[in-house]
Amino acid sequence: MSSRSLTPTVTRARRAYARIEEVDRPEVWIDLRPRAEVEQEARAIDARVAAGEHLPLAGRLFAAKGNIDVAGLPTTAGCPAYAYTPEDDAPVVARLRAAGAIVLGTTNLDQFATGLVGTRSPHGAVRNALDPARISGGSSSGSAVAVALGIVDLALGTDTAGSGRVPAAFNGIVGLKPTRGLVPTTGVVPACASLDCVTVFARTLPEAEQALAHMAAPPGRALPPLPQRTPGPWRVAVASPAQLGELDEGWAAAYETAVDQLRSAGAELRTLDLSPFTEAAAMLYEGAFVAERYTAVGSFVDKLISEGGTGLDPTVAGIITRARDIPAHQLYADQERLAVLRADALAQLDDADALLLPTTPGHPTLAEVAADPLGANARLGRFTNSTNLFDLAAVAVPAGTVSGLPFGVMLIGPAFTDERLARVARLLQPRLSAAVVGAHLSGQPLNGQLLALGAEFERATSTAPVYRLHALSTTPPKPGLVHAGAEGAAVEAEVWQLPAEGLGALLAGLPRPMTLGRVELADGTHVPGFLCEPAALEGAQDITEYGGWRAYLRTGS
Template identity: 45%
Template sequence: MTDSTLSSGRDLSITALQRDYASGALTPLQLLNALQPLLAASNPAAWIYRLDAPALQQRAQELEALGPGPQRPLYGIPFAVKDNIDVAGLPTTAACPAFSYIAEAHATVVQRLLDAGAILIGKTNLDQFATGLVGTRSPYGTPSSTFSAEHISGGSSSGSAVVVSEGCVSFALGTDTAGSGRVPAAFNNIVGAKPTRGWLPTTGVVPACRSLDCVSVFAISAGEAWQVLCVAGGADPADPWSRHAQAAGLPARPRIGVLRAEEREFFGDAQAAAHYADMLEKLATLGELVEFDFAPFAATAALLYDGPWVAERLEATKGLLQNRPESLDPTVLTVIARGLEFDAAQAMQAQTRLQALRQQIAPVWRSLDLLALPSAPTQHRIAAVQADPVRLNSQLGHYTNFTNLLDLCAVAVPGPLRPDGLPAGVTLLAPAWHDAALARLADTLHRSSDCRVGHTRHALPPPGARMEWPATPEAPWIRLAVIGAHLSGMPLNHELTERAARFVRACHTAPAYRLYALPGSVPPKPGLQAVSSGGVAIVVEVWELTPAAFGDFVARIPAPLGIGSLILDNGETLKGFLCEHTALTEAEDISPFGGWRAYIAHRSAV
């Protein structure tokens, strides 16, 4: 796409389009007419199939007959779909012509987006069978980075990232098994949201590793990616890996895990190393930076392609591998053929190894709330990847391959351009169901960099709608006030986060309580008692849990502690920790400290 086309391109942010539709300044048909020059000038290697003008006009006319409304939150919003995701009546190729078939039904996520009023523009190129992080493994061409014709776009969701960066669509669907929804985002200056595994159904998606696959979203901002995720997400009975959302929160000032200096691997790319350091300076204003041991994460990442999970890739490709191996990209063939080397015993051994690594990593989440890692350690030239396809591809997965094995969610966030003009960024990662909290933090970080949108001249849209989990028909969450060892950063906080509890706020009780340090408790714990006189306000944190998680949590509370009703300083009554009176006769009254954290700090200083 030429610079002149860039400068004349329309602002396709969801925010701008929704504003213009609501005011009557724009109709879907007018938008599609305006898009034609952009689409004609876009990178042809980014597309495998584009709908023709009559089909797009028919869709626009259907929408205009309905009109915008709350039941169509994506009314008139153009989007693209990676061509391993089914669209009824269109071919699904997975970038392999010999595999191509005409889809009989929309993938669940596509159906939900269309029902919400979005307009499908076409299907995008990818590394064949979503096997690769480079974007060079497709017979339909090699889309380059929108910032450099010599550099890779990243993969496997290459085309989806490119068309968003070029300003041809407002958002695009990709998939992410090893980093395919994050690496291309970094190389094209856009946001890549890799949701919690199972939130976006994979019904109608050609499997790579079905137990790990995620549908991902490329968008111009984390806020707009969140809007799309909320429409496309939700449990699907047709997907055996689908899950009901259990939203979790982050503290107001989270503890952010960052790489130790000796573990910062950039494969000789000094500009990438400097960019990561610059992004950490920005993050330091948003939370506390804490170094952590990356070794067990790297060991987990190695399991993805050096372990039996590669055998899952045979589900879609075994027939071609046996009968038409020449139809496969040579590098893809090499990767997938390794799946034949593993047996059931090795698969079970690898599961045990993974579980051991998860246990080794678990303490990290007791001291950290999220991680901030380079989205990619470097960006290669196309020619270099073609000459050394396996090794250079492997480098790009250094900070991504472990994510789905460990059941993490992630958001890739752009930063300022490097001195050489290439884009780069960091990825924020957290345990499952922290998606909304990550999106909020990612949006704040993105806006601190004063970035333009993709490879366009447009500025980021205003923050827009709040990034909160959408309402569900499930039972309401239960709020719980914690006062001691379950506070953020304290030894038992993991008992909340492991149950996907979400942080609400820090506040105080009404001045009607006394706080005591219970003798002999391990780890140290306080006891709270309501009093009729002489009470003080005690610092608490309010968390909320699903009814099932709340019941499981309460069932494990040891005597003399229990759950009763607490009154907050704003008059709100909610569940909280109280202590049996008989356990306080020999306990130290620590009420003057006003809270457990202040008492612990005092005790540590003595």
Template identity: 50%
Template sequence: MTTLPPEPEPAPVSPPSAHRRVVAAFERLAHVERPDLWISLRTLEEVLVDAKAVDERVRAGEDLPLAGTVLAVKDLIDVAGLPTTAGCPGFSRVPVTSATAVTRLTGAGAVVLGKTNLDQFGSGLAGTRSPYGAVVSATDPQKVAGGSSSGSAVAVALGIADLALGTDTAGSGRVPAALNAVIGLKPTLGLVPKTGVFPASASFDCVSVFASSLALGQRALAVLTGPDGMDPSMREWPADVPLGVGERPRVAIPDEAGLVPLSAPAKRAFLAAVASLEAAGARIEPLDLSVFFEAGQLLYGSALVAERYASAGEILAAGPEGADPTVSGIVAAAGTHLAHEFADAQSRVTQLRAAARELLGEHDALVLPTVSDHPDLSEALADPAGVSARLATYTAFANVLDLAAVTVPVRPGDRRPFGVTIATRAFHDQVAIELAGLLTGEPTEPYPPEGVDLVVFGAHLRGQPLNDLLHGARFVAPVRTAERYRMVLLDTAPAQPGVVAGRTALDGERWRLSPAAFGRFAATLADPFVLGYVTLEDGSTPLAVLVHPDAADGAPNLDGFESWRGYLRFVSTAGLRSPG
């Protein structure tokens, strides 16, 4: 008998060369000729110095999750040595240190290309309020790019940058993502430090990420997340954060009244995306969005706008060079509100958050169209306030109501870019990411990455009656044990196997639970089940649901079966009464 040689180990995959990626980015810059995207652009020589340093770090053995990526940065966010203008030349200043967000991304291997154009002081959703020129769509120069993070989104859409930093107050990280067919991630407020970021509305601002793929955007978001000791608005992850959704997530969508603002092509595109989620197993339920729309109108239609005056009022009152008249008017009006009006508006925010939580109830997510339509550039220039308000319809309420959101491109209804947003309650970011992955077809990683892994073998498997007891766990992978175990049939309702020592390899599933979810699961695990370590065929030893050895005494042996599902199939095909 001929013995085949063992298969060679796969060669390790090297990170892409930062040098080659930077050269390609500058070639792309020259090809597309889009000066409207940039306020400050570094030279090829400057960027190659950083790229060389990244490549040397990789060769030295450093694990750099963003090595080989090029980064664009919205010009509200500090990059050491480059002017921060906030879209206003008269405000320009050169910081000596970078924002925490920039430092974290470059520390992970990203290379900064330059600072991108925006609606001045982050005020606008069309991308047209800038003395550096209006930013137009990546696909149609007659259409707006969306704002205020316009340059960042288009830089990614055109393939110049792999990643871009934006900010999001009323939708600035989602509207331009939708209008340029890129990924936009708006994390829960307080997860990413805002140190070194000029505020638009401090209570409702967050740093957002644009990316060429969901996987890359999630990787960048993981790098960005966590306190920096300088931003007092940072929040801690709760212990019971869900790390995934079940096979049949409950998804709310706008009811018919909530879809009225949509153009016909946008409605077709949105409903097609909803149908895709339903085909993937989601349970779709219409929801009245009146509370959400009221919250969105509150952001700029109440005394909450006073925070804009607190940020830029004195700057614009001095009449700096390049001040946009529309922005100046908005900010000046924001300074007329009285303290009691601001307090009343904050109180209403608290009430609306409670009402939204009740409406969302047991829903895992709210799926929304990101924009109602794609406005022409001429419309936005003629009616800047009206177009921005229209673009904010489905986005302005997210931060007011303390929601996380992910925007992904979907098949358009009129051959123009269209995006769908998955919104979730605060800290349920991973749920939004996982549902977004169903639309993009991409695998996702846990966010946050912390959790407890647990292997299950019986009624806790996917599709089995006790799976819900894993409390928002994330399915990691199917697993197989070493040949050290066997199953017995327990007298329980529903029927379950007990895993004890033996000589068989068993099939199971590996799940990741948040610390709080694991604690609840362990506290309710009934006798004879116990938690113990199991050895898998790859040599790892995670926790698993086993049974006390005494439970096998007198229990029917399932020695001929390597999986619980295999036993259930045998029972079914043999015409026997199904257990349980």
């Protein structure tokens, strides 16, 4: 089958497997589905779309953390001896597949989802997507890196202490941690069942929101009516530099830049007392709440240790087995203290729409974590550990770079304010303009790709009179725009604004012969836009005389 006759989703699947070979990161995966099986499912998806079925996630590939059931693949939770092969997908996997997305495989994690580092696995430490000397963050390490490397569009993780946010920050992507119970955890190996959340990673916020909307379909925790919000600008609470504690070099300045960006966007800012959040964060592992990890897998860990402990990560095994001996009275005392801290934290938030914090205090190297595995992990959870204990929602988004590496922030808010947090987070996302001339125009088959990436229509225009337009033999039909200089003409175009990450996602998923380049518009400005490789024009009809793609389609050609 020639590359031109491949259906879009099959093309995307083949690029994913090629990308896996290209990046050579075997530690990202636990199990991959056979390529032929994925391509067969991709053809079926494209056939359903061609027949008129509405599949909003058609063409998207996703990965699932190795503690989430994918039918036919072993669920290991990062421990080979624990493996079982489920007959059915976990509901979150099933819901994404029902919307047209295709699961590629299961990803590596901190064993039994115990850690924020991404190094506690017999499958190897998952290295950071941008700097292999640094950690990827855990426990949803493989899922985050698979997205950051452009292998998959979406990935499922879990978040008990920050595992759906820390790796997002370290790899420059988005991590949505929904309100507890909004997304079902059935078919997920528990870490702390009362606190666990299934989360989603994506390269852009709109993509993550779209996936979460399908994952959260009923049955789930019922959405209560939110209190009426006092009219006015977004109100965002921030922390004083003193209460943030020690941060990596340059991180305090990066946080202040994010604060300034919200202020410039019109948000109303105020400082709160962060102490109830940080005190509760320390309780998650240092207090009695860690005993729930023993409840989840403790008896299995004990049995495996008695048989020699093969495949057990020693740090994880130590955390779980020590939790066995925590007295019941300590749990009750910690619950009472947590209730006081939660009331204080909610009072500090008051009527704020969100609390803005750095996602982590710093980004350690693999060597630093190996030298102090418990201390490094505890530091990483300073701002994330309290979120689920307080029953809050959160979203982690990129907020620039420090020394060439991603810097991330998160917005935290009361339960069920997930959508509100995402709207505030959009204020932190830089936006770019892009020109489209064909299947991405308003009302055309691929316009939904733009909308899914958070694009907004800017204006209708035309190109400068230096282009030729050709009808390509592709599925779906689309034109090819090429620069022709003095032999060219003006072509109808639209300009759309979309997040910078969205433009990157478009480029990552762009099938040949399309390319992304600078397009000159009628007013003399240049913006990124879709162009075509000249070699693809052989035998293609020149349709420049029609003035644009839609005018050509109206002829019925």
